[in-house]
Amino acid sequence: MNQKFIPLSVPNLKGKELEYVTHAVETEWVSTGGPYVNEFEEKTAKYVNARGAVSVQNGTSGLHIALQVCGVTRLDEVIVPTLTFIAAVNPVKYIGAEPIFMDCDDSLCMDAEKLKDFCQMQCSFIDGQLINNKTRKHIKAIIVVHVFGNMAKMEQIMEVATSYNLKVIEDATEAIGTYYTNGPYVNKFAGTIGDVGVYSFNGNKIMTTGGGGMVVSDDAVLLKKTKHLTTQAKSDELYYMHDEIGYNYRMTNLQAALGLAQLEQLENFIKIKEKNYRLYKGAIEEIAGLSILEFDKNIRSNHWFYGLYINYDYPLDRDEVIRYLSTKRVQVRPIWGLISEQIPYVDSQTYKIEKASDYVRHVVNIPCSSNLKEDDVEYVIDCLKKL
Known part of the structure; x- marks a missing residue:
């Protein structure tokens, strides 16, 4: 008999996935409206001890929105890792900003020492802004990726960010459930230390909604802005008035039903x-x-x-x-x-x-x-x- 195929990473759907998804279909709540979306947001936020969560179509769209709500514009630069999946960096280009690539350490995450060295030696801090000496552009933010479920050295990274007035976006798309057991951030989950965190529920992740993701934050203003932008930026839902360019990024009720069953496991x-x-x-x-x-x-x-x-x-x-x-x-x-x-x-x-x-x-x-x-x-x- 031939050896069975052993895949790299596939979903585990042995909980209440079918029950919840069937209920969503039977009640005909299959699109972006529906109770499972709100429940999944609330329970994800509770699980990671964040103030709130906003569902999105995937981790990439979550990072795109995170950059926007953190104020990154086409005039800015963002420090990013070179060792990660390209979806962590492409949203910088969606905004029209420019990435600056940083090395990794032995955790495969961004090298915090080189980050500090770069800010000290290659930049100038002028009027509360970190200016890249080479390009004379404003470096607005850092995207930190927690690779393979490991965790970047957030204590050092947050010290750099505080010193230079940088926003920190945590790409925790691979790290939901990872948290510190020691140090100043003990019991803090990946994704909940910086200004905004993003999770992915792609099919190969530890939990999945098929596609889908989640943006979390402890900042009520950023959460409100994220919800606004991901639901087409409606200023008046009844009369379909929109006050800025928004996106159709909200998760569907079917995805959220799947996600709730996965979160339970x-x-x-x-x-x-x-x-x-x-x-x-x-x-x-x-x-x-x-x-x-x-x-x-x-x-x-x-x-x-x-x-x-x-x-x-x-x-x-x-x-x-x-x-x-x-x-x-x-x-x-x-x-x-x-x-x-x-x-x-x-x-x-x-x-x-x-x-x-x-x-x-x-x-x-x-x-x-x-x-x-x-x-x-x-x-x-x-x-x-x-x-």
């Missing part, structure tokens, strides 16, 4: 993912040339994705590992290509990109679904051992 999903991570880690540490990337010791991570680091001691390189595991019906993927090297961004400013380049050459993601069985994990490990 999130803590269990995290337990399963952490267990499988530890199974992988314990066994792979014994294989010469391989290691599993660590999660920060000061956080409870959601363990969304597992990063396999392939050293030069291993008989295969990154691309050979991908091809080899494919023949064994195991789906793996390389980490993203650096955004600063992509065609739309090759002329953008970068700052000391070093570690990110190394991780791109050496890291692949291995199967991590929350419905992954122990024997699936063991099969992947056995494949890696047999070389």
Whole structure:
């Protein structure tokens, strides 16, 4: 009998998803109106201990709106990571602003020390604005991405942001459920430390609505503005009056019904993912040339994705590992290509990109679904051992 296919990351829909979605269909609340949308917003905000939440069509639209409500304009620049999915940076261009690319540290998240160094050495702080010495433009914000369910060093990043009057947008699209267990932000969830946080519920995330996302904040003004812009900026709903350019970004009731069922299971999903991570880690540490990337010791991570680091001691390189595991019906993927090297961004400013380049050459993601069985994990490990 052929070995079954082991996908990289697929949804786990074994809760009340069908019940809630069926109810939405039977009551004919299937579009952006409907009780599940409001309930999902309220329960997401409660789960992460945020003041409020506004649903959106996906994480990308959430980041687009976050930039707008934080006051970023086409005249501004935004500091972003180079090692992330391109959807974290494209919204900067939607606004018409320019990105400045920063390196990662060993968490794969933005290097807080290089961020501080860049602001100190490459910029000037004039009349409450951080001015880029090279372009003479105002740097308005930082987009921080919490990669694979890890968490960036938010204490240091927030210190930089406070010192230079920068808005902080947390791309927590991969990190819902991750929170600090130590330090000044103990018990604070990814997405709730900066000015605005954004979550994604894409099909490969730890919880899914098929598509969809959520914007969270503790700032009532930003939340009100976010809701206004994501619902076509209606100043008078009855007479369809609009006071600015808005967007059709609100989540549908069907998506929210799915999301509520997923949120109910999130803590269990995290337990399963952490267990499988530890199974992988314990066994792979014994294989010469391989290691599993660590999660920060000061956080409870959601363990969304597992990063396999392939050293030069291993008989295969990154691309050979991908091809080899494919023949064994195991789906793996390389980490993203650096955004600063992509065609739309090759002329953008970068700052000391070093570690990110190394991780791109050496890291692949291995199967991590929350419905992954122990024997699936063991099969992947056995494949890696047999070389």
